[in-house]
Amino acid sequence: MSIIEELSALKKEIPSGVKLVLVSKFQSEETIMEAYNAGHRIFAENYPQEFEKKVKSLPEDIEWHFIGHLQSSKIKMVVPYASLIHSVDSEKLLYEIDDYCQKNGLKTKVLLEIHVAREETKHGFTMDEAEELLEKLRKEPLKCVTLCGIMGMATLTDDNIEIQREFTLLYSFYSRMKQRHLQWPEFKELSMGMSEDYKYAVRLGSTILRIGTKVFGKREKL
Numbered sequence: 709m710s711i712i713e714e715l716s717a718l719k720k721e722i723p724s725g726v727k728l729v730l731v732s733k734f735q736s737e738e739t740i741m742e743a744y745n746a747g748h749r750i751f752a753e754n755y756p757q758e759f760e761k762k763v764k765s766l767p768e769d770i771e772w773h774f775i776g777h778l779q780s781s782k783i784k785m786v787v788p789y790a791s792l793i794h795s796v797d798s799e800k801l802l803y804e805i806d807d808y809c810q811k812n813g814l815k816t817k818v819l820l821e822i823h824v825a826r827e828e829t830k831h832g833f834t835m836d837e838a839e840e841l842l843e844k845l846r847k848e849p850l851k852c853v854t855l856c857g858i859m860g861m862a863t864l865t866d867d868n869i870e871i872q873r874e875f876t877l878l879y880s881f882y883s884r885m886k887q888r889h890l891q892w893p894e895f896k897e898l899s900m901g902m903s904e905d906y907k908y909a910v911r912l913g914s915t916i917l918r919i920g921t922k923v924f925g926k927r928e929k930l
């Protein structure tokens with residue numbers, strides 16, 4: 709199927725309250741424009757340099773999300789342009805983003821990345837760490853960063869039971885924190901679900917899907 713066909717099939721499958729973010733890492737600008745011309749406006753990138761370059765050369769009405777690991781030195785390449793940063797994976801990074809925003813008169817929305825997968829390589833907070841951090845922020849709120857929820861990734865596995873177990877963990881943590889932190893009305897997003905596991909994610913309470921391969925086909929390095 710073409711990009712346009714994949715996209716329209718996928719949109720029919722996804723409930724209206726769930727946001728579809730197309731992950732365009734390693735995809736050419738022409739490829740992104742195919743989805744854009746089919747009416748899609750929300751894209752996400754993983755690498756700061758590639759992100760900044762695409763933001764500057766593609767249409768201005770695209771809503772860009774950032775979903776990759778972010779080093780402090782790259783904050784300036786990402787924060788000014790990102791509608792939502794899904795991948796805040798340390799307390800240090802969170803405070804650095806808040807500082808950067810204060811100095812530059814910006815506001816930014818972020819999600820905390822929670823590590824539930826089996827792979828050690830994935831970044832993020834444990835649920836305990838995130839819970840503690842949220843308590844701290846309740847007492848001493850950030851100045852310019854809005855916490856909009858959490859993001860998580862399931863283990864890369866064929867074991868569907870394991871994937872559902874991890875999504876269930878993420879959902880229950882998310883809903884408990886949402887209940888606990890009613891002082892943050894914007895804490896309402898649960899970013900989970902990729903090409904291989906989005907069907908489970910939708911059933912288990914995801915509000916944002918991050919899908920690349922299913923729509924764009926296999927990625928080739930630029």
Ligand SMILES: *Cc1c(COP(=O)(O)O)cnc(C)c1O
Binds near residue numbers: 731754775902903
């Ligand atoms: C690459 C990536 C995706 C998209 O993965 P696909 O399997 O291509 O859908 C989603 N989330 C993150 C964090 C990614 O790095």
